[in-house]
Amino acid sequence: MIPRIVRTALLAALAAALVIPAFAFQPPADAPKPRPAGRGPRAAAPDDNTGFVPIFDGKTLNNWDGEPGFWRVENGVLTGETTAENKLKLNTFIIWRGGVTADFEFKAEFKLTEGANSGVQYRSTALPDVGKYVLKGYQADIDGKSNFTGMLYEERGRGFVAPRGQFVRMSETGAPKLIGSPGEADALKSVIKVEDWNQIHIIARGITIVHVINGRIMSMCIDEDPKGRVMEGLLGLQLHVGPPMKVEFRNILLKKL
Secondary structure, eight states: OOOHHHHHHHHHHHHHHTOOOGGGGOOOTTSOOOOOTTOOOOOOOOOOOTTOEESOOSSOOTTEEOOTTTEEEETTEEEEEEOSSSOOSSOEEEEEEEEEESSEEEEEEEEEOTTOEEEEEEEEEEOTTTOTTOEEEEEEEEETTOSSTTOEEEETTTEEEEOTTEEEEEOTTSOEEEEEOSSOHHHHHTTSOTTSOEEEEEEEETTEEEEEETTEEEEEEEEOOTTTOOSSEEEEEEEOSSSSEEEEEEEEEEEEO
16 A cells, blocks of 8 residues: 555656646637527628629719609719609619620619619510500519518519519429518618618619518519519619609619629
8 A cells, every 4th residue: 555645656756747827728719619508690791892894973964864854863863753743654774884684783762752762674675665664574573561571573574473571483494482471561661761862772683682671571483483583684773653752862782793
């Protein structure tokens, strides 16, 4: 048997040998920091405007073609307005003449009076037989009461393609089929500001289309309808028939993909 005094000394020496300095457990300075326990996934970094170019200079209507008397530049804002004395007979669009939209991303800020009705038209076709400033095609719908804002609508075409809160597949027969949902329609509506500035972000890549308002996906579509879809066309901003209204757009950006 080992004498008690020797056993005590050996245990003390062993304990000292097992004491590892705290710095040995520290990760390298460039190592990722661990996530605190109990928290969800790390939020995505905010999007930026890399690759986007302005298509409205904030001063003139250069490269924009709209019905005279309804569109103007005011305080750096592209403005469309109707009045009781100056009414529209047809929905009219101010058309961007700087190119066409195919695969692209579009961003802009918009503000509407409460009774206004508007939208961003893209991959669209002019209908000169109907009116000089009339377009047919995809539209990111926006309205002053936010009843339809964010929806994918087809002006003078298939109508309601993907209402807000729906991820839709347009079948080869032109029938919409629900795939899923980016959120409940009224909950998504709550992030849209009335009579204040909102940001719209449209992504069109091949047959896939996404509409985003204020950082929230509003609607999505995979368009597998070869007869109904169009892959390239004009970009325009809408001023709708109806009661007097004012629609405003600023910080209009485009990125070709």
